Amino acid sequence: MPDHGEPQHPEQTREIRGGVRQSVAHESAVRHVSGTAKYIDDLPEPPGLLHLAFGVSTKAHATILNCDLSAVRNYPGVVAVLTADMIPGRNDIGPVIKDDPLFAENEVVFHGQPIFAVVAESYDGARRAASRAKVSYGDLPAYLDIKAASQHGSLIEETQHMGAPVEEVRRHIAEAPHRIRGDLTIGGQDHLYLEGQIAMAIPGEDRELHVFSSTQNPTEAQHLIAQVLGRADHDIVVETRRMGGGFGGKETHPALPATAAALAASLTGRPVKCRLTRDEDMIMTGKRHDFQAAYEAGIDDEGRMIGAHVELSSRCGHSTDLSMAVNDRAMFHVDNTYFLGLAAITSHRYRTHTVSNTAFRGFGGPQGMLAGERMMDQIAFELNADPLDIRLANLYRKGRNLTPYGQTVDDGIARELIERVALEANYRERRAAIDAFNRESPVLKRGIALTPVKFGISFTSTHLNQAGALVHVYLDGSVQVNHGGTEMGQGLMTKVAQVVAEEFQIDLERIRVTSTRTDKVPNTSATAASSGSDLNGMAAANAAREIKHRLTAFAADRYGVSPEEIHFRSGKVYVGNVPLTFTEIVAAAYRARISLSQTGFYRTPKIHYDRATHRGRPFYYYAYGAAVSEVAIDATTGESRVMKVDILHDVGRSLNPAIDRGQIEGGFIQGLGWLTSEELVYDSEGRLRTHAPSTYKIPTARDRPAAFTIDIWERGENKEETIHRSKAVGEPPFMLAISVFSALTHAVAAVGEHRVFPALQAPATPEAILMAIEDIRRRMEPGAKGVS
Known part of the structure; x- marks a missing residue:
């Protein structure tokens, strides 16, 4: 004892x-x-390893008239050529809706779609052999963007509505003392993870397969491999030690290399590795959805929202993938931290003949939130007010705390974060100094903005929690x-x-x-x-x-x-x-x-959501943050630079402050890239022209602001019973970068002495900034409309 x-x-x-x-x-x-x-390409290669490469479509939309693969099969070192008719199970790797074939059969629906795969003794041999294919096509109409898909009614699902009836909202807006109307184009974004898409499949005894996959979702990869092979899930083991980045790009799209490698290993009885080149990866796998947003809102004399209708349209690509949930999430986050009054949100999800867009950090939330913040900036412009005052006036508070989807916002964190970072960053003094500077500077213009983030935490598909x-x-x-x-x-x-x-x-x-x-x-x-x-x-x-x-x-x-x-x-x-x-x-x-x-x-407890009505409590809690960003632009070149950033972020009671600070900084910089430099360009044939770091510009160390302050809110504590009362920190900081876009809007407006609200589009590349400046000058010409 x-x-x-x-x-x-x-x-x-x-x-x-x-x-x-x-x-x-x-x-x-x-x-x-x-x-x-150790990443997958660092693992010791097992004896007899084969390498897989894809043969892909050179058309955005066409019938396959003839596919001659004889030169491919006869190329030295080729062991097998895989086509759709060799799949023993189901030729589909769609994660939700079964509309995404592993290999095209009679029709191709985007430029870069796999038609066949080559399995060879060497990596280079497989790629060279794939290029020997002779495919002839019969052209079909290709809808490459939102406008074309809209004109032809090409949707992945019917249009969705959240909130009050649109006509009722419009009547409400019409009765308001002040009204705004506007639109915004929001570009997509490539994940550009350091490690590209890769998988290695190793046959075992009987029908077993061990698949190493760089995936955020090993279980889904297991299911889809089993489905393609016509086997049971228990025959397939998927393993992931680490990924060299994911950001959502490895949630569903790793199924392509994983199922192809597994099919090849099953048919040849030998280990098979599939590693996409950077160009192949960017062409063949999905990205952040690009959006178009249109809005109208009614406001009272104090700048408070009385009612709003926001219409969102997105390019989903050729298959459904995760686009239903991504667009739902965009609808959820139009409100951000604000009570919109009587609100209606409409969402159009367009099917296009481009690569199927997919999950990306924020999962549609950033696109919806950017539209909401654009409304705040325009309201401030219309009322000649400081945008910070408009944001504070519209924050959720008692009596005005019900979201358009029916969840109550009752934590009151946003105001404290906003007021604290505004004070510590000297926002108001700096804004006054910037306005004075702009009046004296004809070429260089500066801007500043403070924007908050309220991001709902949970999968909106309840069963995934x-x-x-x-x-x-x-x-x-x-x-x-x-x-x-x-x-x-x-x-x-x-x-x-x-x-x-x-x-x-x-x-x-x-x-x-x-x-x-x-x-x-x-x-x-x-x-x-x-x-x-x-x-x-x-x-x-x-x-x-x-x-x-x-x-x-x-x-x-x-x-x-x-x-x-x-x-x-x-x-x-x-x-x-x-x-x-x-x-x-x-x-x-x-x-x-x-x-x-x-x-x-x-x-996860307490959550519930009815997608048919878009009502419920989809989120267990909200994570918050606020950022002040100061920028400078050159009005003659459109070049911009972020000069100073101050962030205060709520992570609850942090599990690891160092890792959380890293996530806040990394998320902000990635958001900065989305809104300023990362531009996806498709040509008239549906080919992605920005498919390598040489043509697609992500932020570098030089783009990090020289003055960059990140503070974790020391009073943070999750009122819900999460793990040690912490809060999620992966996605919410991404949207802090919206403060940069709003600051650029402020700087561009200074070119026209704040008489015209800028039609700045995202990403705000130098070209986009110059176009917005030219638009301001045109609208300020005598007789032009839109000058306040």
């Missing part, structure tokens, strides 16, 4: 190394910078964790390890999180919707707590104390006041035949 006297152990109050809320390094940080982190985990405790007291989330550089594995370390009160180095595998944790959701830590952290914690409960019951019984007298603390297990090592308790429990392994499961 232990001694229950006063403990004499200073380690009793020692903080464990690497528990939650500590800024520990990413678990692969050293390997990342030293080049020793679940996660599983598997925790093993070994005899030496070390712990292995597996869960359904995937690591794409965002630090998920590190955070989950910290959570388990905190539960067992042991140092982080005692925890190892292993590759995500479908044979360890089944039926998982994609690592997406910023929910990776929320879901998988809680699942892992639940598993660890169950093992801890067993150890507690065992120790209480063995030492004759109550369970309340057993404490896991500071690397020890205290039985009363007597410290035992974690390893000692674990070893004793093993000898007593106590299970030291446990699955964990978590499902």
